Amino acid sequence: MKWLKRIIIALFSLALLGIGAIAAAYFYVLPDLPDVATLKSVKLQTPLRIYSHDGKLISQFGEKRRIPLKLADVPKPLLQAFIATEDNRFYEHNGIDPIGVARAALVMLTTGEKKQGASTITMQVARNFFLTRDKTIIRKVKEIFISLHIEQLLTKDEILELYVNRIYLGQRAYGVGAAAQVYYGKEVQDLTLAEMAVIAGLPKAPSTMNPITSPSRALNRRNTVLMRMHEVGYINQSEYQEALQQPITAKYHGAELDxxxxxVAEMARDYMVQKYGEEEAYTGGYNVYTTLDSGLQLLAQETLRNNVYAYDERHGYRGAAAVLWTDTQLxxxxxxxxxxxxxPVQGIYPAAVIAVGERDAQVLNAAGETQTLDWAGLRWARPFISDKRQGTPPKRATDIxxxxxxxxVRDNGQYLQLSQLPQVASATVSLDPMTGAIRTLVGGYSFSQSQYNRVTQAKRQLGSNIKPFIYAAALEKDYTLATLINNAPINKPDTRQGTAWRPKNSPDIYGGPTRLKVGLAQSINVMSVRTLRHVGLNAVIAELTKFGFDPTDLPRNESLALGSASVTPLQVATAFNTFANGGYLVEPYYIDRVEDAYGNPxxxxxxxxACQPPAAAETPEAEADPFARLAAESQPGSEVHATEQAGQGDAVAQCGAPDARYAPHVISEQTAFLITSALKSVIWGGGDWSKGTGWNGTAWRAARLIKRHDIAGKTGTTNESRDTWFSGFNPTLTSTFWVGFDDHGRELGRVSWDPGAAKDQISGAEAGAKTAGPGWNEFMLHALDGTPEIAGIPPKGLVSVRIDLATGKLSRKTDHTSEFEYFISGTEPKEYITEGQDDSNIFIATPEEDLFQ
Known part of the structure; x- marks a missing residue:
């Protein structure tokens, strides 16, 4: 009895010492214990994802790949695989598993090695969220106490959900959703049992048991997981055996971009970083939905590349990129x-020439495949001499x-073609006329070569693309489409630049008195200058500012009438939008909405x-420069493209919605219609060809290709063809194409006729219609394919009268000398042309006045 008492006292003392040690340990680490209540509102570090308007993934930013999932979305067998392997008594213990600890201690005492861990899933959650992986006693003590707190605060399912979303599973994948994508390119619910077992085996050693880098170890670990699932009854014998027979098929899958x-992805990334900070933007799990239309964006990218290739190849072949050997073949x-x-760059890839025949060549690519370059893919390659000169067309492959x-080389869709990396630059952007939503944006030929976004950053001289706005100012003042302007050399020069500036037509041909509509359609320079003089330079600058152009970019001299202003393609497209939508300056925007990782707005x-607000509503004041707003949107707190109020949804895009914002009406609906009518003539021309009075607009190629009458547009070419433009629209889409060199001093040059090329080849000096126009034509042809042609409906306040084509006066004739024209009511001509009337003498210019109406 005496020894029994001593034993009891010793045990009691040890128990007290143990309790005291635990209490001491608790109070020792208490100041360092985190507030586990934060797990109630934990924010998983999830990458930033950028999408198109129709939900196509454009890009992903962030070091960690994670796809947060609700526990109900994780397949039950996958959860069972983790529980069977990591913590079989998870739903029975309170965060610490005494049986597991005893089992691990027994194994260690009997073998001398730590073969079995005692960490529960709750302890792993504690470690992953609050602690390091340092193997110290203090860290283990903290882990135990944190686990006990977690079990008091959260349910078992909440703990398990945090675990499957937070656990590191190798290859930068955090959580089972990301692991399913990284290793198998699948959604988690599409995984097979064997694949689930591979993923469930990774937490023990994500690097050494990785199925990509260590497939044999991954196989052994997978089989262990399957065995544990079978032992505890989660799978039956047949499921177990079937899964064992499956090979390791995992391979790395990057972010699957659609x-x-x-x-655009870079624009959205920059916006999010500026507004939310880099850490929050890259880990906050935001999903940014842009306004891009995925189909139109792909089309814009393809047409821009095709147009760049066409320009580059008609100017000649610059020779091989390198020489790999000369005498002895490698x-x-x-x-x-x-x-x-x-x-490779944009589908152009390197190849080595291994044999050259009379009219073909054999090449070897990086995949070890031998390919044939036929004459069809070689014949274009006459030597490049300069931007203005090409050599003699080749006759044999050995000439090349x-x-x-x-x-x-590149596959052009029909055959393999000799190619070269283009040196010319290009950009295109398309907008929704009614809202300003950016539907396409291509800032250059190749983002890998240059991240410079020419749509928003490149200010280039506008050329004749400015003329519709000059004439709009004249219509707003007192001109009509039938106003006669003297198409004759200008005798009175502008000396504001310090020299006598005398503009000339291109080509240098003059036709005398010409109607305004024809002058715009044929882009007659002297008529634009005379129109600017009539309106007044200050008044024109004020008018251009209303279209969204920055007044500081507008030179204060008459060269403005020919497009000496330097502006971005986005500004140009936005300005042309005003003609497409009836005169409203809508702000361009590219972010439709931002959601959190769970889809919450x-x-x-x-x-x-682009509509009038309800009668009771007050129209907001117009911003003087919508592009300042576009630039400012990246600043924290900006509400240019996105408000902090969620839930507005599609209703905001409807006129009359409670929170709708209305664009300023910068020109009348009547003026917008009249300019659109003139811009249609740029494409379709006018007159009667059968009577010898027909004439082409500068964009006649668009009419031949697109063959629909609801398109309107304008070419643009600067001096020495350093910048070329084509901007145009139909009622549903506005698009601008620009082509030039990033080096402002380099001309686009000219092309000599190639007798062996197609009859419809482009030759002569590069210009808006030849250089930028084909890209716009191809894009709009396919963008509008399958959509109904939309007839232009004249707005109220317009009248249509028959006029004489030579004088612009009223005409009683119904033959080829007359046609119906639209006028703002009250501005239509009042005088009829008389039979045999000769008005030629009224257009003789005088030094004092050389502009006539």
């Missing part, structure tokens, strides 16, 4: 190795290629609308 639109392995070091050269765009 749409490659890097310039071994195939060495050739492939050299080619593999050169990255030599064995041992490293060249560029964070921001919703509130676009300006």
């Amino acid at each position: 749409l490659y639109a890097p310039y 071994p195939q392995e060495a050739i492939i190795s050299a080619l593999a070091k050169v990255a 290629l030599k064995v041992g050269e490293r060249i560029w 964070v921001e919703q765009a509130s676009p300006t609308l």
Whole structure:
């Protein structure tokens, strides 16, 4: 009894010492214990994702890949795989598993090795959220106490949901959703049992048991997971055996992008970083939905590339990119190795010339495949001499290629074609006329070559693209489409620039008195200058500012009438939008909405609308410069493209909605219609060809290709063809194409006629209609394909009268000498042309006045 008492006292003392040690340990680490209540509102570090308007993934930013899932969305077998392997008594213990601890201690005492861990899933959650992975006693003590707190605060399912979303599973994948994508390119619900077992086996050693880097170890670990699932009864014998027979099929899957639109992705990334900060933007799990239409964006990218290739190739072949050997051919392995070091660019890839025939050549690509370059893919390659000169067209393949050269090739959709990396630059942007939503944006030929976004950053001289706005100012003052302006050399020069500036037509031909509509359609320079003089330079600048142009970009001299102002393609497209929508300056925007990782709205765009507000509403004051707003949108707190009020939804895009914003009406609906009518003539021309009075507008190629009458547009070319433009629209889409060199001093040059090329080849000096126009034509042809042609309906306040084509006066004739024209009511001509009347003498210019109406 004496020894029994001593034993009891000793045990009691040890128990007290244990309790005291635990209490001491608790109070020792208490100041360092985190507030586990934060788990109630934990924000998982999830990458930033950028989408098109129709939900296509454009890009993903962030170091950690994570796809947060609700527990109900995780397949039950996958949860069972984790529980069976990591913590079989998860739903029974209170955060610490005494049986597991005893089992791990027994294994360690009997083997001398730590073969079995004692950490529960709750302890792993504690470690992952609040602690490091340092193997110290203090860290373990903290882990235990945090786990006990977690079990008091959260339910078992809440703990398990945090675990499957937070656990690191290798290859930058955090959580089972990301792991399913990284290893198998699947949604988690599409995984097989064997694949689930692979993922469930990763927490023990994500690097050494990784199915990509260590497939044999991953196989052994997977089989262990399956065995545990079978032992505890989660799977039956047949399921177990079937899963064991499956091979390891995991391979790395990057972010599966549905749409490659890097310039817009970068704009959205920059906006989010500026507004939310880098850490929050990259880890907050935001989903940014842009306004891009994925189909139109792909089309814009393809047409821009095709147009750049066409320009580049008609100017000649600049020769091989490199020479890999001269006399002795390299071994195939060495050739492939050299080619593999050169990255493809936009579908153009490197190849080595291994044989040259009379009219074909054999090339080897980086995949080790031998391909044939037929004459169809070679014949274009006459030598490049300069931007203005090309050499003699080749007659044989040996005139072009030599064995041992490293060249560029591309598949043009029909055959393999010799190619080269273009040096010319280009950009295009398309807008919704009614809201300003950016439907396409391509800031350059290749984002990998240059991240410079020419749509928003490049200010280039506008050329004749400015003329519709000059004439709009004249219509707003007192001109009509039938106003006669003297198409004759200007005798009175502008000396504001310090020299006598005398503009000339291009070509240098003058036709005498010409109606305003024809002058715009044929882009007659002297008529634009005379119109500016009539309106007044200050008044024209004020009018251009209403279209969204920055007044500081507008030169204060008459060269403004020919487009000496430097502006961005986005500004140009926005200005042309005013003609497409009836005179409203809608703000361009590209972010439709921002959602959190679970799809909850964070921001919703509130676009300006091209319509009149309800009678009771007050129209907001117009911003003087919508592009200042576009630039300012990246600043924290900005509400240009997204308001902090969620839930507005699609209703904000409807006129009359409670929170709608209305665009300023910068020109009358009647003026917008009249300019649109003139811009249709740019494409369709006018007169009667059968009677010898027909004439072409500068964009006649668009009419031949697109063959619909609801399109309108304007070419633009600057001095020495350094910038070329084509901007145009139909009632549903406005688009601008620009082509030039990033080097402002380099001219686009000219092309000599190639007798062996197609009859419809482009030759002569590069210009808006030849250089930028084909890109716009191809884009609009396919963008509008399948959509109904929309007839232009004249707004109230317009009248239509028959006029004489020569004088612009009223006419009683119904033949080819007359046609119906629209006028703002009250401005229509009042005088009829008389039979045999000769008005030629009224257009004789005098030094004092050389502008006539």
